[in-house]
Amino acid sequence: MTSISSGNDFALAIHGGAGTILRNKMTAEREAAYHAGLRRSLDAGRAVLADGGSALDAVSAAVMVLEDEPLFNAGRGAVYTSAGKQEMDAAVMDGRDRAAGAVAGICGPRNPVLAARAVMEHSGHVLLIGESAMAFCRKRGLAFEEPAYFYTEQRWQALQETLAMQKSGTDDQDESRRHGTVGAVALDRHGNLAAATSTGGMTAKSPGRVGDSPVIGAGTWADNETCAVSATGHGEIFIRYAAAHEIASRMRHAGQSLEEASRAVVMDMLAPAGGSGGIIAVDRLGNVSLPFNCSGMYRGVVRGDGRLLTAIYEEPLADFERP
Template sequence: MSFALAIHGGAGTILKSTMTPEKEAAYHAGLTTALKAGHAVLKDGGAALDAVTAAVCALEDEPLFNAGRGAVYTTAGKQEMDASIMEGAQRRAGAIAGVRGPRNPIRLARLVMEKTEHVMLIGEGALTLARQQGLPFEEDDYFFTEARWKALQDTMAMRDRGADDHDDSRKHGTVGAVACDIHGNLAAATSTGGMTAKLPGRVGDSPVIGAGTWADNDTCAISATGHGEIFIRYAAAHEIASRMRYLGESLEVAADHVVMKDLMPAGGSGGLIAVGKGGVISLPFNSSGMYRGWVAGDSVAHTGIYKDDVRTAGL
């Protein structure tokens, strides 16, 4: 049995026309760092659950991505972060929503799974668990980035003018990871700051099991990124697993159908990363781009942003 890891840094990519070579290199470097973190776990025979946790923590620590340190702001000028994690052997899952303070929200989601009888905790209840379990916290200054604050001001100004915002980078950014370990176990993890200028209290698909995150050893592990409301309405992640289970479709066919034929016509711009039994990987997206990467047993890291710009590097 081989292993495989795929990651994403969101489908809300910077428009190619405004992407500088320096910024593009920084995104590829951030993705490669996350791949290294997850790959280090898997190559030593570690669990898929630990690999996706490590990879997502690396993405949360990188302020270029909309999760953890790089989270976007609500209309009230606050950050509210969501995350979820799931393992495929027993379908255990944990999720949190509307939190600010824990350095790595994905670790709090995992605590919900492992330390409580619940699947999801929100707000102060989730933060109480984090404090009780000794998770590292950071002050607001740690999570502040000038780019995210400017994006909020720009979006609010556009709304005041009645202008239409076509920039995906302000609409849906997320990070996630899916993995298959050498024991055949699958896992998925997703973390996000949500949508720029979202209403306070808004929760998207990222912490919703079956919408933005799913893992089942018999079918696949999924982490989605995109217009969360549409992904929830179509139960996007679970729909892929269902097509595989009941229609006998391959992972690639099922994932492509949901992203291109279900979500896109309904206005569900975005994409997802998926891994199936044996380490097969699929990364479909219908948006202008998706920050993404993958690595398997050959230890060659692949990273991409737009449709045909994949770079490779040895780990």
């Protein structure tokens, strides 16, 4: 089940990336760690919304937690390019007026989602890249970290394995290496929507490659009239099909529900084109949809009752802290 309905209270959905570790390779300890990371993210966003805060603040808070958790491919857990560097992308969008900000190809700001938000709030632009984006972040006083902070042995070894497979001509079937992202979407108690997405990209990607996460309308979208969307998957395909905006367009012009539109895009449009991945979305009524077309998607939902519901594979969302 991917669709969840709401009353008039707030709603927050998060993802830690589609293309999970295969179930037969997932240990109980590691699975518990993923659920714990998702719950921390949900709780951070929930605290903002429960206090009457904005959807924009909630998605920022939720994504920051995921960026700080090395298990997920964003911020501290970002993967490496083929040159052995980390290049991170992020975006935020405010459904009230379609204000948006994004960064691409950066490494240094502790939380790329805050860099994207700074672009939205303190520049006349939507997307800044590379060294110019870094200079902007320094000028804004964002917290920076040294390269050692972002290093994880797991990501470094994944790069070596992927490079070895590429050299031998072996096809990499591991979805967890081919794509991974974090994101959040929210509806606040004032009826406003927002979305945020952050990623390290694809393991062994070409230096300078930018996926769908910072592309407004592809990996990130929010509009109070329809929905907020954060995507995760094969970015090139999501860009070509303007995946996030396509969901909103189907709702606006074809009268489809959030679940109808999101499932049609993920299952009927992206999947046949090779667009492995998924999306999280919430509409202006608080309905939530979480479809994916791959092995799994780290995901979670929280509402006004405070229950932190998470899941990884094709299974119902569950409260792992309650009997």
